[in-house]
Structures are given as C-alpha cells and as structure tokens.
Amino acid sequence: MDDINEIKKNLGTKEVNTWCPGCPNFLILESVKTALAGLISKGVYRQEDFAMTTDIGCSSKIYDYLNISGIYGLHGRSLATGLGVTLGNPNLKVLSFMGDGGCFDEGIAHFMHAGRYNADMTLIVHDNQSFSLTTGQPTATSQEGYISKASPLGDADFPLNPIKVALAAGIGFIARCNARDFKHTAEILEKAIQHKGFSYVEIIQDCLIFNKNVNNKDDRMYKIENNSDKKKAEKIAGEYDYNNGHGKGKIALGVIYSEDKPALYEKWEQLKALKEKGVGWKG
Amino acid sequence: MRINILIGGKAGQGINKVSEIVSRVLTSLGYFTFNYRDYPSLIRGGHNFNVLSVSDDKIGSVESKLDIVVAMDEKTKELHKMEMKKDGVVIGFEEFKELGRNLNIAQSGALIKILGIDKQVLIDEIKSQFKESDEAVAAAEKGFESQEGKFEFKKLDRDVEIMHGSRAVAIGAVNSNLDLYIAYPMTPATGVMHELAGRMGKGHMVFQPETEIAVVNSAMGASFAGAKTMIGSSGGGYDLMTEGLSMQGMAEIPLVVYLASRPGPGTGVPTYSLQNDLDVALRGGHGEFPRVVIAPGDPIECIEKTNEALYLSEKFGCVTILLSDKHLAESEFSSDRKANKVLKVDVKREVAGEGIVKRSSYEHDKDWNTTESAEITKKFADERIKRYGRIKKECEKFQMTKLFGNPNAKNLVIGWGSTKTVILDALDAIDGSIKNGKGDYKFLQVLYMKPLSSKIKEEIEKVSNAGGKVILVEQNLTGQLGRLIREKTGLKIENRILKYDSRPFYCDELKEEILGV
Numbered sequence: 001m002d003d004i005n006e007i008k009k010n011l012g013t014k015e016v017n018t019w020c021p022g023c024p025n026f027l028i029l030e031s032v033k034t035a036l037a038g039l040i041s042k043g044v045y046r047q048e049d050f051a052m053t054t055d056i057g058c059s060s061k062i063y064d065y066l067n068i069s070g071i072y073g074l075h076g077r078s079l080a081t082g083l084g085v086t087l088g089n090p091n092l093k094v095l096s097f098m099g100d101g102g103c104f105d106e107g108i109a110h111f112m113h114a115g116r117y118n119a120d121m122t123l124i125v126h127d128n129q130s131f132s133l134t135t136g137q138p139t140a141t142s143q144e145g146y147i148s149k150a151s152p153l154g155d156a157d158f159p160l161n162p163i164k165v166a167l168a169a170g171i172g173f174i175a176r177c178n179a180r181d182f183k184h185t186a187e188i189l190e191k192a193i194q195h196k197g198f199s200y201v202e203i204i205q206d207c208l209i210f211n212k213n214v215n216n217k218d219d220r221m222y223k224i225e226n227n228s229d230k231k232k233a234e235k236i237a238g239e240y241d242y243n244n245g246h247g248k249g250k251i252a253l254g255v256i257y258s259e260d261k262p263a264l265y266e267k268w269e270q271l272k273a274l275k276e277k278g279v280g281w282k283g
Numbered sequence: 284m285r286i287n288i289l290i291g292g293k294a295g296q297g298i299n300k301v302s303e304i305v306s307r308v309l310t311s312l313g314y315f316t317f318n319y320r321d322y323p324s325l326i327r328g329g330h331n332f333n334v335l336s337v338s339d340d341k342i343g344s345v346e347s348k349l350d351i352v353v354a355m356d357e358k359t360k361e362l363h364k365m366e367m368k369k370d371g372v373v374i375g376f377e378e379f380k381e382l383g384r385n386l387n388i389a390q391s392g393a394l395i396k397i398l399g400i401d402k403q404v405l406i407d408e409i410k411s412q413f414k415e416s417d418e419a420v421a422a423a424e425k426g427f428e429s430q431e432g433k434f435e436f437k438k439l440d441r442d443v444e445i446m447h448g449s450r451a452v453a454i455g456a457v458n459s460n461l462d463l464y465i466a467y468p469m470t471p472a473t474g475v476m477h478e479l480a481g482r483m484g485k486g487h488m489v490f491q492p493e494t495e496i497a498v499v500n501s502a503m504g505a506s507f508a509g510a511k512t513m514i515g516s517s518g519g520g521y522d523l524m525t526e527g528l529s530m531q532g533m534a535e536i537p538l539v540v541y542l543a544s545r546p547g548p549g550t551g552v553p554t555y556s557l558q559n560d561l562d563v564a565l566r567g568g569h570g571e572f573p574r575v576v577i578a579p580g581d582p583i584e585c586i587e588k589t590n591e592a593l594y595l596s597e598k599f600g601c602v603t604i605l606l607s608d609k610h611l612a613e614s615e616f617s618s619d620r621k622a623n624k625v626l627k628v629d630v631k632r633e634v635a636g637e638g639i640v641k642r643s644s645y646e647h648d649k650d651w652n653t654t655e656s657a658e659i660t661k662k663f664a665d666e667r668i669k670r671y672g673r674i675k676k677e678c679e680k681f682q683m684t685k686l687f688g689n690p691n692a693k694n695l696v697i698g699w700g701s702t703k704t705v706i707l708d709a710l711d712a713i714d715g716s717i718k719n720g721k722g723d724y725k726f727l728q729v730l731y732m733k734p735l736s737s738k739i740k741e742e743i744e745k746v747s748n749a750g751g752k753v754i755l756v757e758q759n760l761t762g763q764l765g766r767l768i769r770e771k772t773g774l775k776i777e778n779r780i781l782k783y784d785s786r787p788f789y790c791d792e793l794k795e796e797i798l799g800v
Binding site: 013015047048049051053056061063064067068069070071072073074077080081082083084085086087088089091092109110112113117268269270271273279280281282 | 462463465483485486487488490492493494496497500501502503504505506507508509510511512526527530534536630634635636637638639640641642643644645652653
C-alpha cells in the first residue's frame with residue numbers, strides 16, 4: 001500500500017482555504033483525511049469509493065478542500081442528498097458534512113428519519129453552537145441567553161441535545177468528538193465509516209469569532225469505551241445539556257452507542273443486487 | 284353514435300368498478316370510451332360520480348346531457364335528474380338490495396343489457412375480474428335480466444386500449460429504463476407513484492422519503508451517482524422542491540419532475556382539476572438556468588413525452604418538467620394509436636465511483652470548485668445560455684406542437700395539456716373540422732411550453748392576417764399559455780375561453796363557447 005502521507009496529500013486540493021486562521025475546522029479536515037487515508041491504505045476502500053455531500057456554512061467549505069467525489073448541496077439538505085447517493089449507488093461510502101444549524105434547524109426532519117432508513121453513510125456535524133458564516137445567530141444547539149446580533153436580549157430557548165435526539169431517532173451509531181483531539185476524532189471517524197448503516201459523529205468545536213462563551217470545554221471532556229448499552233447511552237447523553245453553565249456537566253467523547261441493524265441496501269432487493277455486483281444503477 | 288352514462292354513489296360503493304367493467308367490455312368490442320372521475324377529498328361516504336362517454340368514433344371528453352344514470356343511492360338520482368335527456372334511463376339500487384356489496388356488479392350487468400351487448404361477453408368479463416366467483420356472476424346476471432335492451436353496440440373491427448395519464452407516465456418511465464422514482468404522496472401526482480410501485484420487480488425502485496424537500500435533494504444525489512431518476516408531486520409539493528430545482532440549474536445533475544396540477548392557490552380544491560401551474564413550472568426556482576417544460580395532452584403522449592423528458596435531462600444535464608393535471612392523470616382515455624418508438628436513455632457521463640466527480644450548488648470553476656470570480660461567474664452564466672440553445676435545437680427534433688384539422692382552415696384554436704381531447708371533440712361537434720379536415724377550424728396543440736416553437740407565431744399570424752379568429756382555450760383563470768405566447772411573440776390573443784371552476788370542459792359546453800366567439 002501507498003505511504004499514508006502520500007495518500008493524505010492526494011486527499012487534499014489546491015484550493016485557497018477561506019476558514020478563519022486557527023479555526024478548528026482545519027483540525028477536522030486533518031482528522032477526516034487521516035481516517036480516509038487509513039482506510040485507503042488498508043485497502044478497505046479506494047479514494048473513488050467515497051462521496052461527500054456538504055451543506056451550506058463554514059463546515060461545508062470542506063467540499064473544496066477534500067479531493068473525493070461529492071455534491072456541495074443546499075442548506076439543511078446534506079443528509080437527503082447523501083441518502084440519494086446511496087440509493088443511486090449503494091457501494092459508495094457517503095460522508096455528509098453539516099453544521100449544527102443546518103442539521104438541527106433547517107434540516108432536522110432529515111436527521112429524524114436517517115436512523116429509520118439506515119443508509120450506509122456517515123454524518124459529521126461540526127457543532128460550534130452558532131450560525132457562524134452568517135455572523136453568529138443562534139442555532140438549535142446554542143445555549144439559553146446567547147447574545148448575538150439577532151438575539152440582543154439573549155436566546156430565549158433551551159438548546160436541543162443532539163445525542164438524545166439521535167438516540168430517540170433510533171440511530172445505530174452515535175459518537176461525540178472534540179475537534180482539538182484530532183487523533184481521537186480520526187479513530188472515531190474510521191469506526192463510524194466502517195459501521196454498517198447510518199452513523200452520526202458530532203464534533204464539538206470552538207468558533208473563534210462568534211459565541212465564544214461556549215468555548216474551551218476541554219477540561220470537562222472525558223473519553224469512554226465503546227458502548228452499546230442503550231440505558232447507559234441515555235445516561236451519558238444526559239450528563240451534558242449544551243446549556244453550558246461553565247464547569248457543569250461532564251462531556252463524554254467516544255462511541256456513545258452502537259447497534260447492528262439492517263442497512264438500507266439490505267432492506268431493498270434492488271439495492272442488495274447492486275451491492276453484490278459492486279456497482280450502481282449505471283452498471 | 285355517442286352516449287353518456289353517469290355512475291354515482293357514495294365513496295367506497297364501487298363506482299369505478301362499474302366504469303371499469305363497462306368500458307373494458309366496450310373497448311373489447313372496438314368502441315372508444317372516456318371516463319371522467321369526479322370525487323371530493325374523502326374516503327367513505329359523500330357523493331362521487333363517474334361520467335362514462337361511449338362512441339363508435341374517437342372521443343376524449345364527456346357531454347353534459349346523460350343517456351343513462353346508474354344510481355347507487357338516492358342522492359345520485361336527486362342531483363343528476365336535471366342532466367338527463369328526455370328518454371334517459373335510470374338504473375336504480377332498490378331492486379338489488381339483497382345483493383349487498385355486489386350492487387355495483389348487478390348494475391354493470393343491467394348497463395350491459397341496456398347497451399344491447401351479449402350476455403356471454405358480460406359473464407366472461409365478470410369471471411376474469413372476480414376470479415370465477417359464482418356470486419359475482421349471479422349478481423351480474425340478475426342485473427342483466429332486470430332490463431330491456433335499448434341500444435345496439437355491435438362488435439367493431441378495431442383494437443382500442445384504455446389508459447389514464449398516470450399509468451401512461453409510468454409506462455413511459457419504464458420504457459426509458461428508469462431506475463428510481465422518488466416521491467411523497469400528493470393528489471393527483473400519486474397515481475404515477477402507485478403505478479411505478481406496482482411495476483417494481485428487479486428493475487426500478489420507488490422510494491418515499493420524509494418530505495418533498497428530501498425528494499428533490501435525494502433525487503439529485505441518486506442522479507449524481509448515475510441512476511436515471513424521476514420525481515413527482517402536485518403544486519404544493521412542487522413548491523417545496525423549487526429550491527432543489529434551482530440547485531439543479533447550477534449543479535447540472537439530470538432531473539425529471541412530474542408535476543400534476545390541481546386547483547390552487549393553497550390546498551385549493553385538491554381532487555379536482557385546473558391548468559394553473561404552467562407559470563410555476565416555467566419559473567419555479569431562483570436564478571436563471573435552462574429548463575424544459577413539456578405538457579402532453581393524452582396518455583399516448585404521456586408515454587412519449589416522459590421518454591423525451593428523461594432523454595433530454597440526461598443528455599443535457601437539465602431539469603425537465605413534465606406537466607399534467609388531475610384530469611389527464613386520472614381520467615380514463617381510450618386510443619387505437621400506438622406510442623412512437625422509444626428513445627434510448629443512456630447515462631454516458633462519468634459518475635462517482637468511476638472517478639472523482641464533483642457537483643456544486645455554488646458557482647464553480649471547471650473542476651467544480653467554488654469560485655466568486657466575476658470573470659468565471661459571467662463565463663458560466665453565458666455557458667448556461669449556450670446550453671439552453673443546444674437544448675432548444677434538440678427539442679426541435681420532437682413534436683413541440685401538433686396541428687389538427689385543415690391547415691388552411693379559417694379559424695385557429697390554441698390549447699395545451701388535458702384540454703386537447705375536448706377541443707378536438709368540440710371542433711368535430713361543430714362541423715367535423717378535425718375528422719374530415721374540411722371545416723372552419725384547426726387546432727394547434729402546444730406540447731413544448733419551454734422551449735416554445737416558432738410554429739405558434741406563424742400560425743397565429745397566418746390566421747389573423749387572413750381575417751380569421753384565433754381562440755385560446757385554457758382551464759385556468761388568467762390564460763397562462765396566452766400570456767406566455769404574448770411574452771415570447773408579442774402577439775396578444777384576444778379571444779379567450781377560460782374555465783376555472785375546477786371542472787373540465789364538457790364537449791357540448793366548449794362547442795357553444797367556441798361558436799359564441
């Protein structure tokens with residue numbers, strides 16, 4: 001197999017990067033490249049086997065920086081687009097990149113159904129608890145009281161807990177990572193991508209410009225062993241409420257829940273046949 | 284000979300079965316039938332009716348005066364007695380009370396007798412439909428014996444097939460080797476979803492995701508990955524999809540959208556029909572990008588135009604909207620014409636998996652990476668217009684319009700979509716304009732709404748320069764095709780026959796309207 005650094009280099013592009021200097025998105029990009037390069041070097045997948053679907057927002061600029069197939073789609077729709085890619089060719093390994101706003105505001109309907117379909121794909125949410133590319137309005141995961149240009153009196157609503165929502169929606173692989181711990185993130189991503197069916201990886205990241213009040217939670221984070229006990233997963237999910245009273249609530253990192261369920265391609269004869277042949281509808 | 288039969292009752296009583304039995308028998312004898320379905324938005328109860336028109340000549344409409352009323356309840360008799368001809372016949376329900384749910388079979392039998400058709404033809408049809416059920420045959424016989432013959436529908440030497448637009452669109456899609464149909468239920472588009480789901484085997488797949496927004500975005504994903512993909516909805520669902528159509532305009536991923544319209548705005552009159560969505564078919568979605576809008580006018584054209592839509596979208600990476608309405612989607616037409624030869628739809632482009640393929644909703648450079656460069660933005664905008672030029676040229680290979688009747692007739696009627704067949708019938712009822720080609724009227728049917736054929740301008744000018752009348756017929760409030768023609772040609776059609784009560788034109792009604800111009 002090729003040298004892993006060479007593969008990683010091939011996974012990059014020459015596009016000028018427009019993320020803010022020091023943005024944890026650079027670390028997420030590094031983790032994704034590491035995870036993909038690991039899988040490619042082990043011969044599990046070819047570079048051509050991956051397809052990304054990206055949203056609109058800072059997270060989704062990754063489309064320009066990652067040299068794999070993909071669609072730079074509409075805001076909130078990355079999961080729907082990704083689902084379609086797996087319907088078009090169940091042999092493609094789909095990575096959907098979204099921010100917290102796209103996933104839990106605009107596009108939450110798609111998130112609620114993703115576990116049911118269980119298409120073979122990985123959702124990576126860059127969660128910085130704000131709409132940053134539109135200059136910092138509150139999202140569904142912003143803390144109560146968040147003051148922004150759009151919410152000068154403070155955000156009136158409590159945040160959604162994405163991990164709890166994911167558990168309730170029956171998603172079969174749920175993990176949380178810290179963007180700054182990029183090696184751990186890469187390991188988790190590798191697991192998520194290899195999980196059969198839908199996997200959800202939430203990456204907690206700071207935004208250096210907006211909603212800085214929720215930054216720097218590393219001292220509250222701790223790593224867990226892979227868990228497949230639902231009760232335990234619910235308990236872990238409840239430890240941190242995203243409301244972020246400083247110093248309150250431990251933040252578990254790692255695979256919070258995993259379960260083997262039939263994937264979309266196993267439920268449809270047509271897709272099963274394509275999967276067995278190793279092709280999409282084009283043949 | 285032409286007669287009109289109304290079959291009415293409560294939803295759930297099996298009205299459609301009567302139409303089906305009788306029209307199958309009649310078409311097997313070589314007659315043409317047209318079945319209009321009128322039903323409110325409820326599942327059980329209420330008042331539903333079908334009007335079945337039968338003729339020894341081609342028809343594509345119903346008439347307002349009834350020869351026979353098949354009443355499954357008292358309400359049907361009350362509501363429709365004023366529409367009866369003087370010598371009209373009523374087939375009641377009282378005498379078949381003991382048959383319970385087989386009332387509709389008995390009434391079918393009665394109808395067959397009145398039409399003067401041989402009993403054995405009835406029995407054979409009942410046996411094939413009800414798996415040799417003795418009970419069904421007995422009910423049909425009881426109905427048959429209860430009546431006297433009134434008409435004489437003797438066997439004709441002709442092959443006639445019954446079809447509704449939904450089935451025809453599904454056949455057109457299967458003919459084109461469609462891989463995926465993705466849709467969320469919405470009347471009257473759901474028929475295509477049902478037809479394609481019913482035809483699922485090892486071939487294509489029908490998938491119903493959570494919203495119309497998921498429909499259009501997943502369709503883009505699937506088509507990107509190489510699947511020949513089509514989606515469908517009606518007005519409201521289509522509105523939800525329009526951001527996706529706009530993205531298609533940038534991403535150039537082949538996409539076909541079946542849009543079956545119903546009366547709006549809002550939820551409107553959901554189970555009735557109106558041609559009120561041409562505007563939104565032409566313009567839904569922000570930004571400026573190429574698209575094709577095709578409006579077939581009968582089921583055979585639905586088969587052909589669905590095939591053309593899939594062909595054009597795949598060849599040019601464009602969105603093609605196949606525009607229909609409830610009347611075309613759900614009415615049962617009959618025809619002795621076979622569809623044109625199928626165009627092969629080939630996915631020739633490189634797709635993900637074969638190499639690295641990118642597509643974006645952002646303006647992009649040649650490698651599909653994001654750009655905000657003024658120069659590249661202009662270049663790709665110019666490219667979109669050029670691509671539309673190539674699409675237009677290709678469309679000219681197909682029948683973008685059709686002219687019926689004498690090409691030198693004095694007057695011209697223009698219409699599109701589901702009004703096609705009633706216009707043909709009305710002009711024939713006036714002076715046989717279509718059938719003998721010697722009358723005062725010709726009919727120009729517009730099938731391609733975008734691009735629009737230059738033929739339209741030529742025909743309008745030809746007729747108005749010679750002092751003839753140009754008459755626009757549409758089933759909407761504002762004359763949407765008329766406005767489109769004016770936008771594209773500068774020509775205003777002054778004579779407009781517009782019906783917008785959500786019910787299709789009756790043939791005799793339209794005839795009077797045309798004569799009144």
